[in-house]
Amino acid sequence: MSGHGREKDKIRGLTVPAEGPHQVQTLQEGIGFVGQIIPWNFLLLMYAWKIGPALACGNTVVLKTAEQTPLSALYVSKVELVHFQGALEHKEIGLPCSVRRGELGIGIRVLVTEAQVAFTGSTKTGEAILQSAAMSNLKPVTLELGGKSPFIVCEDANVDEAVEMAHFALFFNQGQCCASGSRTFVHESVYDEFVEKAKARALRRTVGDPFKAGIEQGPQIDSKQFEKIMRYIRSGVESGATLESGGERFGKERSRVMWRFADLLEDHNDQIAALETWDNGKPYEQAAKVEVQSWADKIHGLTIPADGLHHVQTLHEPIGVAGQIIPWNFPLLMYAWKVGPALACGNTVILKTAEQTPLSALHAGLPPGVLNVVSGYGPTAGAALASHMDVNKLAFTGSTETGKIVIQLAEKSNLKPVTLELGGKSPFIVCEDANVDEAVELAHFSLFFNQGQCCCAGSHTYVHERIYDEFVEKAKARALKRVVGDPFKAGTEQGPQIDSEKFEKILRYIRSGVDNGATLETGGERFGTGGYFIKPTVFSNVQDDMLKAQDEIFGPVQSILKFKDLDEVIRRANASNCGLAAGVFTQNIDTANTLTRALRVGTVWINCFDVFDAAIPFGGYKMSGNGREKGIYCLQNYLQVKAVVSPLKNPAWL
Numbered sequence: 190m191s192g193h194g195r196e197k198d199k200i201r202g203l204t205v206p207a208e209g210p211h212q213v214q215t216l217q218e219g220i221g222f223v224g225q226i227i228p229w230n231f232l233l234l235m236y237a238w239k240i241g242p243a244l245a246c247g248n249t250v251v252l253k254t255a256e257q258t259p260l261s262a263l264y265v266s267k268v269e270l271v272h273f274q275g276a277l278e279h280k281e282i283g284l285p286c287s288v289r290r291g292e293l294g295i296g297i298r299v300l301v302t303e304a305q306v307a308f309t310g311s312t313k314t315g316e317a318i319l320q321s322a323a324m325s326n327l328k329p330v331t332l333e334l335g336g337k338s339p340f341i342v343c344e345d346a347n348v349d350e351a352v353e354m355a356h357f358a359l360f361f362n363q364g365q366c367c368a369s370g371s372r373t374f375v376h377e378s379v380y381d382e383f384v385e386k387a388k389a390r391a392l393r394r395t396v397g398d399p400f401k402a403g404i405e406q407g408p409q410i411d412s413k414q415f416e417k418i419m420r421y422i423r424s425g426v427e428s429g430a431t432l433e434s435g436g437e438r439f440g441k442e443r444s445r446v447m448w449r450f451a452d453l454l455e456d457h458n459d460q461i462a463a464l465e466t467w468d469n470g471k472p473y474e475q476a477a478k479v480e481v482q483s484w485a486d487k488i489h490g491l492t493i494p495a496d497g498l499h500h501v502q503t504l505h506e507p508i509g510v511a512g513q514i515i516p517w518n519f520p521l522l523m524y525a526w527k528v529g530p531a532l533a534c535g536n537t538v539i540l541k542t543a544e545q546t547p548l549s550a551l552h553a554g555l556p557p558g559v560l561n562v563v564s565g566y567g568p569t570a571g572a573a574l575a576s577h578m579d580v581n582k583l584a585f586t587g588s589t590e591t592g593k594i595v596i597q598l599a600e601k602s603n604l605k606p607v608t609l610e611l612g613g614k615s616p617f618i619v620c621e622d623a624n625v626d627e628a629v630e631l632a633h634f635s636l637f638f639n640q641g642q643c644c645c646a647g648s649h650t651y652v653h654e655r656i657y658d659e660f661v662e663k664a665k666a667r668a669l670k671r672v673v674g675d676p677f678k679a680g681t682e683q684g685p686q687i688d689s690e691k692f693e694k695i696l697r698y699i700r701s702g703v704d705n706g707a708t709l710e711t712g713g714e715r716f717g718t719g720g721y722f723i724k725p726t727v728f729s730n731v732q733d734d735m736l737k738a739q740d741e742i743f744g745p746v747q748s749i750l751k752f753k754d755l756d757e758v759i760r761r762a763n764a765s766n767c768g769l770a771a772g773v774f775t776q777n778i779d780t781a782n783t784l785t786r787a788l789r790v791g792t793v794w795i796n797c798f799d800v801f802d803a804a805i806p807f808g809g810y811k812m813s814g815n816g817r818e819k820g821i822y823c824l825q826n827y828l829q830v831k832a833v834v835s836p837l838k839n840p841a842w843l
């Protein structure tokens with residue numbers, strides 16, 4: 190096996206040197222079901238670019254080919270459809286059959302249930318896809334869209350070489366390249382000569398039967414081709430490939446099957462190339478160069494060993510103007526999490542504070558204009574930032590509902606990338622071997638801290654049945670001891686809620702808990718007569734469906750649920766659209782490890798809660814968000830990568 194990067198079994202997390210007595214590690218996990226949509230201009234290349242990394246990371250893939258060009262992807266996916274001229278023999282590709290699927294079809298219908306979408310195609314369709322993703326489950330979307338790439342010829346250029354290269358940059362693949370050098374800028378001093386020679390080169394271009402050697406240019410994708418292909422599409426739709434899970438495999442095994450997959454692709458290169466030419470009309474000599482590469486050089490590579498006599502490097506550059514919208518529950522903390530990495534990466538920041546909490550986000554010591562703080566309301570100031578054409582990136586923390594709004598504003602304006610840190614319904618799981626007194630104290634802290642107004646609050650306290658009654662008794666006693674009152678007074682544990690709207694909402698949730706038959710152990714009403722204070726409230730005998738229907742309570746209300754065994758609590762904890770954080774309380778390392786791996790959340794705290802550190806990444810699975818804040822992970826939110834390519838003129842020395 191040569192020519193392949195061997196990285197599939199090396200996807201690794203980090204161990205983070207945070208301050209204090211905590212062991213911190215990160216796990217890199219597959220996202221789940223990945224939907225991928227590819228265009229018709231580079232079929233197998235697009236196929237490989239998309240499925241390689243998705244499978245290497247342990248995801249299950251549903252790939253929709255372009256309606257014009259279904260053949261090669263279906264063939265390598267071994268969907269048994271293609272039997273033209275009886276010439277093709279099917280060999281077992283070696284991936285578990287449900288792990289990747291070639292899907293046929295027109296449009297974007299298939300996407301609504303996938304966990305992640307990767308799309309290559311037109312900007313207009315990209316916008317449509319982003320919006321269907323935002324309106325369904327906020328699945329993250331990566332886009333590789335069209336370009337209008339400049340090709341710049343300076344006055345000192347070697348005109349003959351420049352002509353040849355500009356010709357290639359545009360005419361390659363019948364001009365059907367997203368990166369094609371479609372705007373050739375030529376310096377006036379060499380312009381006339383360039384035009385003359387470009388014309389001569391174009392006249393020399395060989396156009397014709399794409400199977401013939403020496404042909405440079407085949408036909409365009411056209412309607413006749415399309416009709417021919419439609420027959421295959423219809424038979425594909427009739428055969429109805431179904432989606433099953435199965436992408437979760439250990440790195441080693443995944444690596445093995447992927448290498449087998451790669452080998453077979455290489456072995457079948459000729460058949461695949463023929464299919465590409467049948468499909469697309471591209472010159473056979475240029476079709477289907479199977480190439481499998483590692484992910485490592487794409488994440489960290491600054492100098493890239495590309496094939497051929499070219500020097501390739503990447504530059505990590507700031508995105509430009511970063512717009513940031515923060516909520517009111519941790520004004521200064523949110524400010525720091527947002528502004529720090531954006532500035533560290535060289536961006537200019539416009540930060541909108543929450544209307545409730547404009548005061549703390551001051552700034553000093555920076556060059557004028559670098560950090561700009563705007564106070565204002567969401568639907569006016571916030572929306573203006575999200576939809577501004579000159580803002581290049583948006584980072585948002587707040588409610589899921591508003592997250593959906595800002596992502597749509599970003600799409601409708603300039604497609605700025607958006608990172609989201611949204612709400613959660615975090616489980617706090619107390620196992621039967623836990624020290625009950627410690628668990629009670631920690632569960633209390635995980636929920637009541639900050640008046641219960643934490644995105645990662647341990648709002649679903651699951652307690653093993655064997656210690657349930659004791660736990661409830663002690664949790665109630667602890668809540669009764671909680672000191673509520675003037676937040677400026679020493680010793681006060683709990684102040685008022687943020688405003689009357691949230692205060693009323695919390696009291697409504699409490700009433701509905703009582704109406705639905707949960708047992709109100711303590712609290713349940715306002716504290717005192719003035720201000721938005723709420724008595725620390727504990728419910729027992731809470732059923733999952735009581736909490737499922739509602740969004741975050743976001744107040745001092747603890748709900749204690751009973752469980753019998755680990756599998757059950759894992760299933761119940763994961764049966765949520767959210768996946769921000771979880772607490773696990775146990776003395777047993779095996780139980781801790783099982784829960785750590787099984788819970789679909791961005792942070793797992795074992796025998797602790799709310800441990801934050803600048804080095805520890807924070808963010809959500811599922812609808813709790815996209816992207817990570819803090820740690821080295823947050824830097825990629827604020828950087829873009831530029832590939833720089835130049836020819837090497839003296840290969841003898843390399």
Ligand code: NAI
Pocket residue numbers: 514515516517518541542543544565566567568569570571572573575586587588589591592594595610611612613643644691740741742743
């Ligand atoms: P929100 O998400 O509406 O507000 C957060 C930020 O978004 C504020 O700066 C606000 O001005 C801005 N905003 C609001 N509407 C906007 C729009 N149309 N365009 C652009 N920006 C907009 O949250 P809200 O209404 O204060 O609280 C509602 C619920 O959200 C809470 O009860 C809680 O459940 C949840 N929440 C979650 C937070 C978290 O840390 N994940 C923080 C705050 C609230």
Ligand code: MG
Pocket residue numbers: 567588591
């Ligand atoms: Mg709101």
